[in-house]
Amino acid sequence: DADVTQTPRNRITKTGKRIMLECSQTKGHDRMYWYRQDPGLGLQLIYYSFDVKDINKGEISDGYSVSRQAQAKFSLSLESAIPNQTALYFCATSFGGEQFFGPGTRLTVL
Amino acid sequence: KQEVTQIPAALSVPEGENLVLNCSFTDSAIYNLQWFRQDPGKGLTSLLLIQSSQREQTSGRLNASLDKSSGRSTLYIAASQPGDSATYLCAVGGGTSYGKLTFGQGTILTVHP
Numbered sequence: 001d002a003d004v005t006q007t008p009r010n011r012i013t014k015t016g017k018r019i020m021l022e023c024s025q026t027k028g029h030d031r032m033y034w035y036r037q038d039p040g041l042g043l044q045l046i047y048y049s050f051d052v053k054d055i056n057k058g059e060i061s062d063g064y065s066v067s068r069q070a071q072a073k074f075s076l077s078l079e080s081a082i083p084n085q086t087a088l089y090f091c092a093t094s095f096g097g098e099q100f101f102g103p104g105t106r107l108t109v110l
Numbered sequence: 111k112q113e114v115t116q117i118p119a120a121l122s123v124p125e126g127e128n129l130v131l132n133c134s135f136t137d138s139a140i141y142n143l144q145w146f147r148q149d150p151g152k153g154l155t156s157l158l159l160i161q162s163s164q165r166e167q168t169s170g171r172l173n174a175s176l177d178k179s180s181g182r183s184t185l186y187i188a189a190s191q192p193g194d195s196a197t198y199l200c201a202v203g204g205g206t207s208y209g210k211l212t213f214g215q216g217t218i219l220t221v222h223p
Contacts, residue, residue: 031209042199042215050209058210090153097142097161097203099211101154 003027004102006091012108019078021105023091031094032074034058034066036087037104043090049074081109112137114202116214123190123221131185131217133200138178141204144211145174145185148197158185162204190221 004025013019023032034046035058045058047066055066063085067075078085086109091102113136123129133143142161146154158167158174160183166175173186187194197218201211 033210040215043201043211043213045210048210088151092154094209097209098144098156098159099201099203100156101146103153104151106151 004091004093004100006089006102006105008105009103010106012110013081014110015082017081017109019081019107021076021089021091021107023074023076023102025072025074025091025093025102027093027095027100028071029093029095029100030071032068033092033094033099034064034074034076035090035092036060036085037090038087046076046089078107081107083109085109112140112202112212114200114212114214116198116200116217118217119215120218121220123219125190125192125221125223127190127221128186128188129190129219131187131198131200131219133183133185133214135181135183135202135212137202138181139204140178140202142202143174143176143183144201144203145172145183146199146201148199148216150197154199157198187219190219192221192223194221195219 030051033048035043049068065077089105092099117132145157160176171188197216199216200214203211
């Protein structure tokens with residue numbers, strides 16, 4: 001079984017809809033991250049959490065929110081999706097400075 | 111603000127060649143540097159992690175070096191194979207942003223038979 005899992009793997013939605021992307025990990029790591037990847041722009045950090053009570057904004061947090069429900073779960077929400085949020089979204093955990101990525105969620109906003 | 115640049119953006123080589131991918135970063139106060147592989151539409155697989163106190167790391171046919179003072183890292187792939195075809199990403203962590211990685215845009219590698 002994968003150590004970092006993301007659901008859903010693919011999602012198509014319409015402008016204005018609320019969307020939640022979920023991430024779960026079995027690695028026992030305290031630190032978790034959400035990134036988005038756009039062609040030609042590399043990966044950009046959206047939010048990160050160093051433990052259950054710690055949430056921090058990354059480079060591109062506008063239009064997104066997160067919830068750290070437990071050590072193992074970190075969810076990303078788009079309150080009102082817009083087309084330029086169409087991207088590949090990755091969750092990651094880290095320990096000792098090394099990061100471990102989930103398989104990604106491909107989100108399309110029409 | 112840390113900036114990471116990878117050169118070349120794309121590389122096509124025949125099978126069997128040894129090759130070098132380059133990564134440079136602007137702030138030398140880093141905690142570590144990590145190389146990843148990404149297959150099309152897939153997640154990132156960690157290849158090598160170099161701590162700031164280390165000069166290089168090796169795994170199989172892969173060798174990564176780190177020169178903090180010059181802000182450079184190289185990923186050396188020996189005896190390339192078609193299965194090595196993927197995008198290779200360099201990411202720098204630490205300094206004032208400990209725990210957060212700053213990514214380069216990647217090098218797209220194609221190894222043809």
